[in-house]
Amino acid sequence: MNRNKKFSYKKKEETPLIKQYNNIKNKYPDTILLFQVGDFYEIFGKDAVICSKILNIVLTKRSNIHLAGFPYHSLNNYLPKLIRSRLRVAICDQLEEPQKGKNLVKRGVTELVTPGITINENILQTKSNNFLASIHVGYKKLGLSLLDISTGEFFLTEDEENNVLQYLKFFNPSEILFQRKEKRFFDKLLKNKYYTFLMENWIFNYEFAYEQLISHFKTNSLKGFGIDNLKLGIISSGVILSYLHNTQHFNIKHISNIQRIKKEEHMWIDDFTFRNLEIFNSLNKEGVPLINILDHTTTPMGSRLLKNWILFPLVNIFCIKKRHKIVQELHSNNIVRNFIKKKLKNVYDIERIIAKMVIRKITPREIYTLHKSVTSITEIKEKILSQESKVLVDIGKSFKDCKTISDKIVKTIEDNTPNQIEKGKGNVIIKGVSKELDQIRVLYFSQKEYLEKLCKIEQKNTGINNLKIGYNNIFGYFFEVRNPKKHHIPSHWFQKQTLSNSGRYITKELKNYELKILNAEQKIFFLEKEIFNNLISEILEYLEYLQTNAKKIAILDVLCSFSNIALENNYVKPKINHSSKIYILKGRHPVIERQFLSKISYIPNDVILNKSDQQIMVITGPNMSGKSAILRQTAIIILMTHIGSFVPAQYAEIGLIDKIFSRVGASDNISLGESTFMVEMNETANILNNISHRSFLILDEIGRGTSTYDGISIAKSIVEFLHESQLRPLTLFATHYHELNEMSSIFKRIKNYHVSVKKIDDDIIFMRKLITGGSEHSFGIHVAKISGMPIKIINRAKEILKTFKIEKSKNK
Structure with a gap:
């Protein structure tokens, strides 16, 4: 789309409505404009053509203008489809009620939603963050910032190009901002894998960005955040704040902190390894990723935090041991663990509730869930404070007292409150909160009694026994009199409508009462809205407390999840230290073992590595014997240890690991002209370097x-x-090249192992047990046989193999 080309229709086609539309659309030329007209959002021109295809709605044409639309109340059904199609959407609402004698209603854009900026729960994924990223290009490094406006999480870093690309793969931002002049660079770097938006060059200015940040956080400097020396990162962060303002997002008080991503504080795992270990996604359609085994969290906040912990495992032994200790306490204390798990079910997504409160896009029902959440957190706090365990008591002390918030909500809002404050409903704010509101409600909700009483009085005064009071949107309230009783109608009644069998009349008293009712309806709505907004303002005074509790409860949720899976799957607490060894007894693959009906069926294996005499284990064995599973399970056990989880083993002692690398499986990249072998060599080179x-x-x-x-x-x-490397990285090397077995006799820290098989006549049984010594056979023909290969081919392969062996023995 040409961003500089203004949107307009021919002058002769412009009605006042279209002229208003054009004026607003020209301010947002790169967006889909949803234009409220009464009870519908109307879409015009090229926008209508695009939306009709994406939303599968009818496209019409009126006066040579394409037109489409959908009901106003269906916005949450249609908006997610537009955002998922990588479109920017400006929502233009009516800013006033239609008035008689006024042809044009005042309208304006109330929200601009982009793939990276949304709090709409129908767009967001409950268990995943939705990040907006910004990248600024420096001389040798890139500045990267990431913001999830729905939770308030804000990160920044500076790093080399390859590492920034890794961060993008980790965080998977929905939208990336960059400088317009760097378009060619980013087109090459990102390869169209992300939705991007070009920002004007002048915004990427250090002084401007610095002022933006200190103004937002209300500080004199950025030293308190530990980012003051990250010039490129500061620029990228300032760009994000500018973008929020440009998209009408001014209420962002919940973005109360910015964190530096410190690579040195976390284990480095590249995206190849995450893919090869099947951490978040399985390589097979019917496979199960590790996250499905580890994620027994109850809250959305806990689930998002667990993903973050897996992406950035700790390398601080003190912090890792602290997590292990809490898991152990919960593991051994069934009463506390089950109590926490039960109460967590009533803890809602506090982080996203806070974001909605800040921008005033929250419903009464969501506010009430905050009361339930705070109440449950208070009960959890009291329970763990009553324990003797110091680590649990420390967690309890870290929670902030938010009981005042809960009390305010429960004393203001009705339980089972509706999702919205609606005109005339009057059932959101509790009776007794406002005397004025209570009095108006009595008037409004006593309509039936009042009208019945008035009808009886008029029946008595006029002698019209079958007199009725009716209502419609045109005349309001009216008396209806059947024709035979017309001669009883008093002279002070005014006729409004004549029907075939009756007439409709009004009186001053009836009209005055109608005005009172209409004013009462409006007054109830505005009073309830005012009280509700005041409640939000009072709650937001505790913003910092709520955010702290949200973070603490997420941590407790993840650690409680770890204790649950440890109990269910017989995991043990690993020992982590500063040694340079891996010592795993009877280790198991956490995913594969769950596929067996009985865990006894899974064959565990020992893996022992150190830098003195067993730095490298060369593992041989036939295909399908379980070599890859042993490699993967060892890496996963190390990963689980570093995130604070117990591990699937009888015993595990893990020396601190700062990087896990893997090269497992084939992955072609034919579209870029790279063969399987080229990809393999690229990934291996990355590891070795x-x-x-x-x-x-x-x-x-x-x-x-x-x-x-x-x-x-x-x-x-x-x-x-x-x-021979001085670094001596601990390595598991699986191969079908039996020639590598001879290396153990030459190099003292290389040891041979193989996965055993048992041969009975022509049949092979895979024992899946790792034992010392190399293997001389691959049993490839047997694997071909059990895969269903035609027997004729199998027999011929045996003949050819026999010939090769004879020739090989002759050559010796």
Whole structure:
């Protein structure tokens, strides 16, 4: 879309409504404008054509203008579809009630929704953040900022290009902002994988950004956030704040902090490893990712936090041990754990409720869920404060006292309150909160009694026994008299309508009462709205307390989840220390073991690594024997240890790991002209160029994408490089090249292992047990046989294999 081209229709086609539409649309040329006309949102021109296809709504044409639309109350059904289609949407509402004698209603944009800026629960995913990112290009580094406006989380960092790309993959932002002049650079960098929006060059200014940030956070400097030396990051953060203002998001008080992403404080896991270990997504359609096993959280906040912990595992042993200790306390205390789990069911998404309050887009029902949440958190706090465990008591002390909030809500809003304050309903604010409101309600809700009494009086005064009082939107209230009784009608009655069998009349008293009722309806609405808004303002005085409790309850939710899965799956508390060894006894794969009807069926395995005599384990064995599972489960056990979870093993002692790398499985990238082997070499090169002295590597079938001799040469060379490196990274190396077995006799820290099989006649049983020593057989023909390969091919393959073996023995 040409952003500079103004939107307009021909002059002769402009009605006052279309002229108003054009004026507003020209201010938002790059958005879909939803234009409220009465009870509908109307869409005109090219916007209508686009929306009709996405929303599957009727497209019409009137006076050469394309037109589409949907009911006003259906916005939450249609808006998510537009945002998911990567469109920006400006919502233009009527800002006043239609008035008689006034042709044009005042309208204006009340909200601009983009993929990266929304609090609409129908657009957001409950268990995932929705980040808006901003990137600023420096000389050698990029500044990156990320904001989730729905939760108030705000992050920034500065790093090299490749690391910033990794962060983007981790956070998966819905929208990325960058400088207009850098479009070509970002087109090449992002490869159209993200929705992007170009910002004007002048906004990317350090002084401007700095002022934006200190003005928002109401501070004199940014030193308190630990970001004052991150110039590129500050610029990218200032751009986000500017963007919020440009999109009509001024009420952002809930964005109360900005955090620096410190790479050195977290274990580094690249996106290849997350994919290979199937952490968040399975490589197979019917597979189960690890997150499904680990996420037994109850609250949306807990679920989002767990994902964050997995993306950024800790490398601070003190903090890791503290998590382990809390999990252990909850693990051993059934009463407390079950109490917490029960109460967490009444804790709603406080982070997103706060965001809605701040921008005044919250409903009475959502406010009432805040009361339920605060009440449950208070009960959890009291329960854990009564315990003898110091770590639990410390958590209890960290919660803020928000009972005042709960009391204010429960004394102001009705339980089972409607989702919106609606005109004339009068059932949101509790009786007794406002005397004026109570008096007006009596008037409004006693209509039936008053009208029945008035009708009886007029029946008696006029002698018209069948007199009725009716109502319609045109005349309001009226007396209806059947024609035979017309001669009884008093002279002070005014006729409004003549029907075939009756007439309709009004009196001054009836009209005055109608005005009172109409005014009462308006007054009730405005009074309830005023009381409700005052309540929100009072609650927001405790904004910091609420945000603190939301964070603390999310942590407790995740740790409670860890204790639950540890009990259900027989996990143990791992020992973590500063040693350089991995010692796992009877380790299991947390996902694969759940696929067995009985956990006894899963064969556990030991993995022992250290830098003195067993730095590298070369694992051979037939395909489908379980080599890859052993590699993956070891990496997952290390990961689970560093996020604070118990692990699937009989015993686990883990030396601190700062990076996990993996090269497992094949992944073509044909669209970029890269073969399986090229991808394999790229990923392996990335690993070898970035290892540290505390890295852990799992490498599976390196070199299989090329010819046999090339593959063997590459595999041997890589193993030798890892052994001879001064860093000595701990490594599991699975291969079908049996030639690598000989390396253990040359290099002292390389040890051979194989996954055992049992051969009975022509049948092979995979024992899935890791034992010392190398394997000389791949049993590939057997694997082909059990896969359903035609028997004729299997028999011929055996003949060919026999011939190869004879020739090989002759050559010796």
